[in-house]
Amino acid sequence: MTPAPADLSGLSGRFLAMLGPHGVITDPVRLRTYECDGLTYHRATPAVVVLPETAEQVAAVVRACHETGTPFVARGSGTGLSGGALPRSDGVLIVTSRMRRILEIDVENRRAVVEPGVTNLAITEAARPYGYYYAPDPSSQQICSIGGNVAENSGGAHCLKYGFTVNHVLAVELVTPEGEIVLLDAMDPGYDLLGAFIGSEGTLGIATKITVRLSREPETVTTLLAAFPDVETGGVAVSAIIGAGIVPAAIEMMDALAIEAAEAAVRCDYPPGAGAVLIVELDGPHAEVAHEFARVDAICRESGAFAVRVADDPARRAAIWKGRRSAFAAVGRISPAYLVQDGVVPRTALPAVLAGIERLSARYGIRVANVFHAGDGNLHPLVLFDDAEEGAGERAELVSGEILDLCLEHGGSITGEHGVGVDKSRYMPKMFTAEDLDTMQLVRCAFDPRNLSNPGKIFPTPRLCGEVPGVRKGVHPLVASGEADLF
Amino acid sequence: MDPELIKDCVHCGFCLPTCPTYALWGEEMDSPRGRIHLMKQHVEGTPLTPEMAGHFDACLGCMACVTACPSGVRYDTLIEQTRAEVERTHRRGWDERAFRALVFGLFPHPRRLRALRLPLKLTERLRPRLAPLLERLDPRLAAMAALAPPVPRRTLIPPLVAARGERRAVVGMLTGCVQAEFFPRVNAATARVLALEGCDVVVPPRQGCCGALSVHSGRPEEAARFARRTIATFERAGVETVIVNAAGCGSSTKEYADLLAGDPAWAERARALRFVDLAEFLAELGPAAERHPLPMTVAYHDACHLAHAQGVRAQPRALLAGVPELRVREIPDAAMCCGSAGTYNLFQPEAARELGDRKAEQVLGVGADLLVSANPGCTMQIASAARRRGEELRVAHTAEVLDASLRGLSPAALGAP
Ligand SMILES: Cc1cc2nc3c(=O)[nH]c(=O)nc-3n(C[C@H](O)[C@H](O)[C@H](O)COP(=O)(O)OP(=O)(O)OC[C@H]3O[C@@H](n4cnc5c(N)ncnc54)[C@H](O)[C@@H]3O)c2cc1C
Ligand code: SF4
Ligand code: SF4
Numbered sequence: 052m053t054p055a056p057a058d059l060s061g062l063s064g065r066f067l068a069m070l071g072p073h074g075v076i077t078d079p080v081r082l083r084t085y086e087c088d089g090l091t092y093h094r095a096t097p098a099v100v101v102l103p104e105t106a107e108q109v110a111a112v113v114r115a116c117h118e119t120g121t122p123f124v125a126r127g128s129g130t131g132l133s134g135g136a137l138p139r140s141d142g143v144l145i146v147t148s149r150m151r152r153i154l155e156i157d158v159e160n161r162r163a164v165v166e167p168g169v170t171n172l173a174i175t176e177a178a179r180p181y182g183y184y185y186a187p188d189p190s191s192q193q194i195c196s197i198g199g200n201v202a203e204n205s206g207g208a209h210c211l212k213y214g215f216t217v218n219h220v221l222a223v224e225l226v227t228p229e230g231e232i233v234l235l236d237a238m239d240p241g242y243d244l245l246g247a248f249i250g251s252e253g254t255l256g257i258a259t260k261i262t263v264r265l266s267r268e269p270e271t272v273t274t275l276l277a278a279f280p281d282v283e284t285g286g287v288a289v290s291a292i293i294g295a296g297i298v299p300a301a302i303e304m305m306d307a308l309a310i311e312a313a314e315a316a317v318r319c320d321y322p323p324g325a326g327a328v329l330i331v332e333l334d335g336p337h338a339e340v341a342h343e344f345a346r347v348d349a350i351c352r353e354s355g356a357f358a359v360r361v362a363d364d365p366a367r368r369a370a371i372w373k374g375r376r377s378a379f380a381a382v383g384r385i386s387p388a389y390l391v392q393d394g395v396v397p398r399t400a401l402p403a404v405l406a407g408i409e410r411l412s413a414r415y416g417i418r419v420a421n422v423f424h425a426g427d428g429n430l431h432p433l434v435l436f437d438d439a440e441e442g443a444g445e446r447a448e449l450v451s452g453e454i455l456d457l458c459l460e461h462g463g464s465i466t467g468e469h470g471v472g473v474d475k476s477r478y479m480p481k482m483f484t485a486e487d488l489d490t491m492q493l494v495r496c497a498f499d500p501r502n503l504s505n506p507g508k509i510f511p512t513p514r515l516c517g518e519v520p521g522v523r524k525g526v527h528p529l530v531a532s533g534e535a536d537l538f
Numbered sequence: 539m540d541p542e543l544i545k546d547c548v549h550c551g552f553c554l555p556t557c558p559t560y561a562l563w564g565e566e567m568d569s570p571r572g573r574i575h576l577m578k579q580h581v582e583g584t585p586l587t588p589e590m591a592g593h594f595d596a597c598l599g600c601m602a603c604v605t606a607c608p609s610g611v612r613y614d615t616l617i618e619q620t621r622a623e624v625e626r627t628h629r630r631g632w633d634e635r636a637f638r639a640l641v642f643g644l645f646p647h648p649r650r651l652r653a654l655r656l657p658l659k660l661t662e663r664l665r666p667r668l669a670p671l672l673e674r675l676d677p678r679l680a681a682m683a684a685l686a687p688p689v690p691r692r693t694l695i696p697p698l699v700a701a702r703g704e705r706r707a708v709v710g711m712l713t714g715c716v717q718a719e720f721f722p723r724v725n726a727a728t729a730r731v732l733a734l735e736g737c738d739v740v741v742p743p744r745q746g747c748c749g750a751l752s753v754h755s756g757r758p759e760e761a762a763r764f765a766r767r768t769i770a771t772f773e774r775a776g777v778e779t780v781i782v783n784a785a786g787c788g789s790s791t792k793e794y795a796d797l798l799a800g801d802p803a804w805a806e807r808a809r810a811l812r813f814v815d816l817a818e819f820l821a822e823l824g825p826a827a828e829r830h831p832l833p834m835t836v837a838y839h840d841a842c843h844l845a846h847a848q849g850v851r852a853q854p855r856a857l858l859a860g861v862p863e864l865r866v867r868e869i870p871d872a873a874m875c876c877g878s879a880g881t882y883n884l885f886q887p888e889a890a891r892e893l894g895d896r897k898a899e900q901v902l903g904v905g906a907d908l909l910v911s912a913n914p915g916c917t918m919q920i921a922s923a924a925r926r927r928g929e930e931l932r933v934a935h936t937a938e939v940l941d942a943s944l945r946g947l948s949p950a951a952l953g954a955p
Binding site for chain 1: 576
C-alpha cells in the first residue's frame with residue numbers, strides 16, 4: 052500500500068475556485084490512478100491532483116503551494132521510466148494533459164510553439180504537411196508529452212545524428228517554483244538558463260509553453276536491417292560503420308530475447324535465427340545516401356551479417372521499425388514483470404559491457420533482453436523476472452543495479468535519456484563527489500529556495516535548501532569559503 | 539475481473555492517444571490505463587464506488603486501446619467482466635435504471651421495435667419541435683429521439699435468395715434488430731451482392747437479437763440466451779457460414795464460444811458455425827460478378843467494432859477500390875471512435891455528441907460525395923453531427939455501394955450528387 056494522502060482540503064478549496072470542479076481531483080479512488088508513472092514499483096497517492104488549462108492557472112496553483120509550503124510535482128503523460136512524476140502524498144500533482152494546444156506552426160522560421168501537454172508525435176504530425184518534422188523521437192513519441200521531454204532531455208533512435216531534446220528547444224516559458232511566469236530563450240545573452248532547465252526533471256519549475264525547432268524532412272531515407280549470429284559481431288559492425296566516418300541517422304541493436312518479444316507482440320518478421328539485429332537508417336540527399344548505403348551494406352556483410360534487408364518506402368521502413376519501437380512494452384509478452392534499465396558506455400566498451408551483462412544474468416539466473424541505441428552507446432537492458440516467484444524481484448533489482456556499476460566502471464553514465472528521477476538518485480553519489488552534488492544544489496536553490504518543486508528527485512537527500520518542508524539550514528562549504536555564492 | 543489479465547498492463551500509456559474519452563477530458567481515470575488501474579484497485583479490495591462505475595460507464599468499448607497496446611492486454615475481455623460486475627454490485631439512480639430498462643426492453647427485440655414504427659412515423663415531423671423540450675427534461679431522451687431514423691418502408695427478404703450464375707457458396711445471413719427495422723436497404727443490398735457473387739443466401743425469418751447489445755452492457759446471461767437462440771436458428775437453416783453486415787453484431791457473434799464457455803456443449807456448437815463479416819467474406823471469395831463504374835469519391839470510416847474488434851480494415855477498402863472510377867479517401871485520425879458505440883449515444887449523450895462533432899468535422903474536411911462504413915449506427919451518428927453544423931452528409935453501407943456497382947446503378951442511386 053502507498054502512504055495515505057495528506058489532508059490538503061484547505062488548498063483544494065482554493066484550487067476549486069481557480070480551476071472549477073473539473074480541474075481538481077480529490078476523490079481517493081481517482082487520485083490513486085495517478086500513483087505512478089511508467090515505473091510502477093514506486094507509488095504514492097497524491098493528496099490532490101489539478102488539471103490546469105493555462106499558464107496562469109499553473110502559476111496560481113504554484114503560488115498557493117509556495118505560500119503554504121506544499122510540495123508539488125509536474126506530470127505530463129506519465130510515461131517516465133525513472134519515477135520522475137512520482138507524486139508526493141503530502142503534495143499536489145500538476146498534470147498538463149489538458150494543455151495540449153499547438154499554438155503556432157511557423158514554417159518560415161522553422162519552429163513550432165506548443166503547450167507542454169502536446170505529444171511529441173503530434174508536433175511532427177502538425178508539421179508534416181509542410182515537409183517538416185520534430186527530430187527527437189523517443190520510442191514513446193505517440194504519447195509522451197513535450198513538457199516531459201524537456202524535463203528529461205529525452206532522446207530517441209535518431210538523436211545519434213540530430214541530437215537530443217536540448218538541441219531542438221529554442222525557448223521555454225515556465226512557472227518558477229515561486230509562481231512567477233518567465234521566458235527563457237536560447238537567444239538570451241548571459242548564462243544558458245534554458246540549458247539548465249532542460250533535463251531538470253521538474254525540479255526547477257514547470258514548463259508552460261515550448262518553442263521547438265522543426266527540421267526539414269530529408270530527401271531520401273533508407274533503412275537497412277542486418278541479422279547477425281550474435282551481439283558481438285553486430286557490435287563489430289557498429290564500430291566499423293562509425294569508424295568509416297559515416298554518421299547514420301540511427302543505429303539500433305536488439306538481441307535474441309528482445310527480438311523474441313517483439314515477434315510475439317507485433318510479428319515484425321525479422322530474419323529467423325538471428326542472435327542480434329542491427330537497424331541502420333541513412334538519410335539525406337539522394338546521392339549521399341546511396342553512396343553511404345553501399346558502404347554500410349558491405350561493412351555489415353564483412354562483419355558477419357547473414358541477412359540484409361533494405362527498405363526505402365515508408366511502409367517497409369515502418370515494418371522494420373515496428374519491432375524496435377514496440378520492444379519495451381512487448382517484453383510484457385514473454386515475462387510477467389521487468390525492469391527497464393538505462394545506461395551509457397563509450398561505444399568501444401559495448402562488447403565488454405554486453406559480455407558483463409551476460410555474466411550477471413547467468414550468475415543471478417535472471418534473463419536480460421537488450422535493446423539499445425548502439426551508435427551512442429546508450430544501453431536499455433530489460434531485466435525480466437516473475438514477480439510471483441519469491442525473491443525474483445530483489446534479484447532483478449540487484450542485476451539492474453550492477454549493470455549500472457558496470458557502465459560506470461567502463462567510464463559511462465547511469466542514465467542516457469530516462470533521467471534520474473527517484474529511482475536512480477541513490478546512484479548519484481557513485482558518479483559524483485559530495486562537492487559536485489552540493490554545487491548542483493546551489494543551482495537548484497537559486498530556482499527553488501524552499502525545495503518544493505518535485506522534491507526528492509535526482510538528489511539522494513536534499514542537502515542545502517534544508518529538509519522538506521522548511522527553510523535553509525547551514526551554509527554550503529563552497530559559499531562559506533567564498534568560492535560560490537547563492538544569488 | 540481476472541487479475542492475471544490486469545497484470546499484463548505495464549502502464550506504458552501507449553493506449554492513451556487512441557482513447558476517445560482521454561482525447562475529450564485528458565484525465566487518467568478516463569483512459570484505458572486508468573480504467574485498468576481502477577479494475578486493479580477493485581480486485582485488490584477497494585469496493586466499487588459510484589465514481590469508479592462512472593468511469594467504466596464512460597468507456598465506449600471502442601477497443602482502440604486493444605489495437606494500440608503492444609503488451610497484448612485484453613481490455614475487451616476486462617471491460618466485459620467489469621461491466622457485468624458493475625451491473626451486479628452497483629445500484630444506479632432510479633432515473634438511470636428506468637432509462638436502461640427502456641433501452642434494454644426495446645432494442646434487442648425486433649417485434650417491439652416494429653411496434654414503435656408507427657408512433658415514430660407519426661411523430662416524424664413533430665420531433666424536431668419536441669427536441670428542446672426533451673433536452674430540458676433529460677438529454678438522454680432527446681438523444682434517443684434525435685437518433686431515431688426516418689422510418690423506411692419495410693423490405694421483406696425472401697428466406698432463400700438463390701445464387702446468380704455458378705454457385706460458389708451457401709451462406710446464412712444475420713439480419714440484426716436495428717438493421718432489419720430501420721435499415722432494410724442494407725440487408726437487401728447485402729443479400730443481392732452475395733447472390734450476384736454466386737452465393738445461395740439463406741435468411742431465416744424471425745431471427746432474434748444476436749446479443750451484442752447485452753454483452754457490451756454487462757448482461758452476459760441475457761447475451762448467452764440470445765446467442766443460443768441465434769446458433770440454433772442457423773443450425774436449423776443448415777448453413778456453416780453466417781454473413782454479418784453490422785460491425786457490432788459481427789464482433790459479438792465471433793465471440794460466442796467465449797461467451798458460452800461455461801457450457802461446453804453450446805460452446806462446441808458455437809465453434810461449428812463460422813460468423814464472418816461481409817467484407818471479410820467477399821475478399822476471401824474473390825470477385826466474380828462484373829463491377830460497373832461509379833464515378834464518385836467516398837470517404838471510408840472504420841467502424842470500431844469492425845476495425846478494432848475484428849481487425850477488418852483492408853478488406854472493405856480493397857472492395858471499394860475494386861469498383862471502377864470510385865476514389866476512396868482516408869479520414870484523418872481514422873482510429874478514433876465517432877461516439878456512436880452501440881448504446882453509448884443514448885447513455886452518455888454529451889460525450890457522444892462531442893465525439894460526433896469532431897468526427898463530422900474531419901469527415902467534412904475530406905470533401906467526399908459519400909460517407910461509407912460498415913455500421914449504420916456510425917454513419918447515422920456522423921450524419922446527425924454534420925446536420926448540427928448545417929451540412930448534409932450522404933451515407934451508405936459498404937454493401938450498398940457494391941450493390942450499386944454490381945447492378946450498374948449511378949451514384950445518384952446512392953444519394954450522391
Ligand atoms: C515504452 C516506453 C518507451 C520509452 N522510450 C523512450 C526513449 O526512447 N527515449 C527517451 O528518452 N525516453 C523514453 N521513455 C521515457 C519517457 O517516455 C520520457 O521520459 C518522456 O519524456 C516522459 O514524458 P511524459 O510526458 O510521460 O512525462 P512524465 O512521465 O509525466 O514526467 C517525466 C518528468 O518530467 C516532469 N515534467 C513533466 N511535465 C513537465 C513540465 N511541463 N514542466 C516541467 N517538468 C515536467 C515530471 O515532473 C517528471 O519528472 C519511454 C517510456 C516508455 C513507457
Ligand atoms: S474501449 Fe475505447 S473508450 Fe474504452 S478505454 Fe479503450 S479506447 Fe478508451
Ligand atoms: S493497456 Fe497496454 S498500452 Fe495501455 S498502458 Fe497497459 S500495457 Fe500500455
